[in-house]
Amino acid sequence: MEATIELTGLRKRFGPAVALDGISFTVLPGQVTGFVGPNGAGKSTTMRVILGLDAPDAGSALVGGRPYRSLRHPLSHVGALLDAAALQPSRSARNHLLWLAHSQGLTAKRVDEVIGQAGLRSAARRRAGGYSLGMRQRLGIAAALLGDPPVIMLDEPFNGMDPEGIVWMRGFLRSLAGQGRAVLVSSHLMSELQDTADHLVVIGRGKVIADTSVADLIAAASSGRVTVRTTARPETMTALGNAGATVAATGRDTLTIAGMAADKIVALLGENAVPFAEVSAHRATLEEAYMELTRDAVEFRAAAAGEGLEGLSPRDGSEEAAR
C-alpha cells in the first residue's frame, strides 16, 4: 500500500469561501488518475493539503498510509509539481535540483539522472529565470522524480507546453504508471487527459462529482444512445419524437437518440418510410462524457445561486449518478 493517496472527508475554508467541501477519493498505483474540474474547483487546494502545505479544517490525507508531515524523506514518497514558476530566477536549474537533492540526502549524480529523464541536459546550467514555461514544467518534473517516488502528483503539467511537449508528457505519464507508480494529474481541460488517464476524479465547487474509470465513464455517457445518419432529419426527428425518444441534432446529417433501443429505431423508421444511411451505437468522447457529467452540477449551481440557497441537498443526484 505504498503507492497510494487516500483522502477522507477533506474540508477547508479560506475565510468565508469554502474551498474543499468533503473531498474523499483514493489514488491507486499503476494508473494515471486525472483530477479534473473547472478553475477554482479546489484541485490545487486538495494537492496542497496532500503535501501538508495547507492544514485541512477536517478530514485526513494520507500518502502511502502516512500523513505527509510525518515523512522523513518526503521526496522519496511523493514527487510533486505544484507551481513551475516557483523558482529563484538567478539560480541554475541544476543548482535548484541540487539543493533539493541535498535536503533528501541524495547526491549530484541523481540530479544529473533526472535532468536527463526530463530532457533538460543542454539547459541545466542556465539561469532558471530564463526558462520558458514549458522548460520550467520539465524542471518541475525533474524535481518530482528526484527521490524516485512511488507517487507522482502534477498540477496542470500541460500548461505552457508545445504540442511536442504534450505528446512527450502523455507518454511520460503513461510510462510512470506502467512502472507501477500512482500518478495524479490535474487539469482543467478534459481533452488533455484523453488517451492518458485511466481513472478520473472530477470535482466542482470543492466536492467530488465523479470518481470513475475512464472506460466506465465513456460507457455510461454512451449507454443507450444511438447515432442515426440520415438525409431526412426533420422526418426522423418527428417520427422518433412522437414515439417518446429524446432526439438531438449533432451534425448536418447525424442525430443522437436517447431513450430508445437501436432495433426499435430501425423498425420505427421503416414503418414511417424514413430513409437512413446508418444506425449505430453512440461512442462518447471524454469531453462529451465530462460535459454530460458536469451539466447537472452547473445547473445546480445556477439554481442555488438564483435562490440564494445552499440548503439544497449537498449530496445531489449528480454525484450518485456518476458513481
Add this chain to the structure above:
Amino acid sequence: MTTGTITPYRSDVRAGRDGFGQLLRAEWTKFRTVRGWVIGMIAAAVVTVLLGLFAASGIGASCNGHACSVAVGPGGGAVTDSFYFVHRTLNGDGSITVRVTSLTGGATSDNPGGGGTAAQPWSKAGIIIKQGTGQGSAYAAMLVTGSHGVRMQYNYTGDTAGPAGAVSAASPRWLRLTRSGDTLTGYESANGRTWTRVGTVGLAGLSPAVQAGLFVSSPPYARVTSQHLFGSSGVTNGPTTATAVFDHVSTHGIGPGGAWRGQQLGGDTDLVQGGGYHQADGRFTVSGSGDIAPLVAGPATLGVTVEHVLAGAFAGLIVVVVVGAMFISAEYRRGMIRTTVTASPRRGRILVAKAIVIGAAAFVAALAAAATVVPLGEGMVRRNGNVVYPVAPLTEVRVVAGTAALIAVAAVLALAIGAILRRSAAAVTAVIVVIVLPYILARLAVLPVGAAQWLLRITPAAGFAIQQSLPQYPQVSNAYTPLNGYYPLAPWAGFAVLCGYAALALGLAIYLVRRRDA
C-alpha cells in the same frame, strides 16, 4: 476498479540518512548558488573595510610636539600615569605613614582665579608604592580625594573605597601603606592611633627595590560647551592642579642614602602641568597635575579607540540585513517556500537551518572585514600622527569577533523578520529602523544623552556595545556618553539584548511558519 495485477512501484534510489545536517547542507547550497547573495556578503565586508579606513583617515594629528605614546598598565590596557611624585627607594618589606591635612585646587584656564578653592572631585593626594618611575608600572596607593573620600587604588584600574569625607586641618586623615613581599595593605586612621584596614592587594612580580613616597594628581577638566544637531559638541578642556599638605611622614625599611626626590611623572601633553614640592619643619607641600588611572576616551583625552576603525560595521550590517531578509522573503515572493516545506515538512527546522547558514556566512564575511580593517586602520591612524589606545589582547579579540557576531546576529534577526513579514522591503526597513537608526541617532548626539542611552539599552542597537574597548570607570571623571563611544550597557549585556531580540523574532517566525499555510 483496478485490475489487481499491478505491482506497486519500488524505488532503488537510496535516500541518505535523515537529519538536520542535510537540511543545513541544502540551505547552504541554496545560499551559495545565488550569486547576488554571495556578492552581497562580500560587498558587506568591503563596505565595512572602506568606511573604516575612511574613518581612520579623517583623524588628524593630535600629538604634535609630544611623544606619541600611551602608557600600558599591568593589565594590558591604556593608562594615564602622570602625577607629582616625592619618593625614596624602599628595599624589601617596609611601610610608609603620613597625615594629610589639606587638599585644595589651583587656578585653571577655566577658572583663572580659582587658587585655593576646592579640588577636582577626583584630585588625589596620598602615599604610593610603585614598581618604579617608568610609565605604566605596577603600584598600590592610599589616597584622599577631592570629593570621593579615602580610597585604596592599585594598578590603575583597582579601586577600593574607604571612609567618605574631605580632608581639612580640622579633620585630617592618616594613611599607611605596608609592603610584605608582593602583598600591599592600606590602612587609614582619623587620629594616628586606631587604624582601619581599607584593602590588601597582591602585586605579582614586584621587585625588591621599589619607589615609595607622596603623590598628588589632578585630572584635566572638560566641559561640553555646546551641542549641535549632527555636529560634534564644542568642548573646552585644560589641565588642573591640586595642592596637598602632608606631615607626620614616617617610613620604615628605607635604606641608606634615601633622600626625598621630587619628580613629575608622565604628563607630556597640554593637559598636565608640572608640579613641585616644598619641605619645611616636617611638612611637605606638594602640587601636582594629571592622573594615575585607566585611560578613558572622551573630550579630555587624545587618541583613537580600536572600535573607531570599525565604524563602517553599521554599513556592512545594512548590506547583510538585506541579504538575510532576502534569504527567506525571496522564497515567499516566488512561492518557492512551498518547495522548501515540501522537501522538509518540519518547518521550524527550516528556519533554524537558514539562521545558522546566514549567520555563519555573515560572521565569516564580517570577521574577515574586521580582522582586515583593524590593523590597516590602526596603522593609518599612527602614520597620521595619532595614538591608538592599547587594549588587552582578549579585549581586542572581543571587539573584532564581537563586531562579526553583531553583524551575524543582525542577519538572523533580518531572516526572522523576513519570515514574519514575508516581504523583503518591509523586513529590511524594520531591521534598519530597530538597529541602525537608534545607533546613528545615539552616536551622532542628535538626541539628548539620556534619550540616546535609553535607545542603546532597549533597542537591538544595544548590541553595538560589544565594540566598546575601553571600560567605564567610576573613579575617572569623563563624559561617558554614546558620542564618546560609551554604551550604557556592558559589552556582553548589550550583545545579549540584541541576541534576545533575534531569539524572540526567530521564535515568533517559527511559530507563524508552523501555523500558517505555506
